[in-house]
Amino acid sequence: MIAIIDYGAGNLKNVQHALKTIGISSRITDQPSDLEKADGVILPGVGAYGEAMKRLSETGFDLEIIRQAEKRKPLLGICLGMQLLFEKSYEYGEHEGLGLIPGEIVPFEGAVKVPHMGWNQIELNKRFDDDSIINRIDEGDYVYFVHSFYAKPTNDQDILFTTNYGEKFTSAVKRNNVIGMQFHPEKSAKTGMQLLRNFGGIVS
Template sequence: MIAIIDYGAGNLKNVQHALKTIGISSRITDQPSDLEEAEGIILPGVGAFGEAMKRLRESGFDHKIIQQAEAGKPLLGICLGMQLLFEKSYEYGEHEGLGLIPGEIVPFEGAVKVPHMGWNQLELNGHFESDPIQKQIGEGEYVYFVHSLYARPADDKDVLFTTTYGETFTSAVKRENVTGMQFHPEKSSNTGMQLLKNFGGIVS
């Protein structure tokens, strides 16, 4: 069973429906203690980084997420949930994140329209060619984005996918048992379903 964290900042039902469609059992929970019993964890998220971290701290989810991730439990962050995995964000100031992946969240620069919204392509990192999270994912496949900032990992070895939008940015990360996807796999048609299925395979 995968625990989908409910801290008031995510498209929980969409994620749960996507998992159900591909036969993966999940449970939406607002209780940090439930993460201990789960086989895997999904941290969704929409909205502002600072407010989301505040909610995680107030609910006690922050420490429990870190504890379970450091114990080796598979964790997937989606959209804002991916950004929260990092050390800090510069969205409306400077805010501390969960610190599970070294690096920071920064705004797009230049003449591109923000938010970056709609379908865009994945560019694969050969470093993860044999990783189960990348199973049956081909170069140039399309996924669905809605975001105004992006992750800048401290270590290039943590970059799972990149995407080009004015500049090349990190669109997914993986560091041991911790995975993050800036796009919405639950809204990304067959490619998104395959990625969720791959995560489910890691969990089981």
């Protein structure tokens, strides 16, 4: 069973419905203690970074997410949930994150329209060619984005996918058991469903 964290900042029902569609059992929970019982964890998220971290801290989810990740339990962060996995964000100030992946969250710059919204392509990091998370995922597949900030990992080896939007940015990461997707797999049609299916395979 996968625990979907409810901390008041995520589109939970869409994620749960997507998992149900592909036969993966999940439970939405607002209790940090439930993460211990789960086989895997999904951290969704929409909205502002600072407010999301505040809610995680107030509920106790922040420490429990870190504890479960350190125990090598599969963890997937989606959209803002991916950004929260990093050390720091500069979204409307400076905010500390969960620190599970070295790096920071920064705004898009230049002439691109913000937010980056809609379908865009992913480029695969050859380092992960044999990793089950990219099973049946192809170079140039399209996924669905809605975001104004993006992740800059400290270590290139943590970059799973990149995407071009005025410049090349990190659109997915993987560091051991911790995975983050800047796009919304639950809204990304066949490719998104396959990525969720692959995560379910890692969990099982």
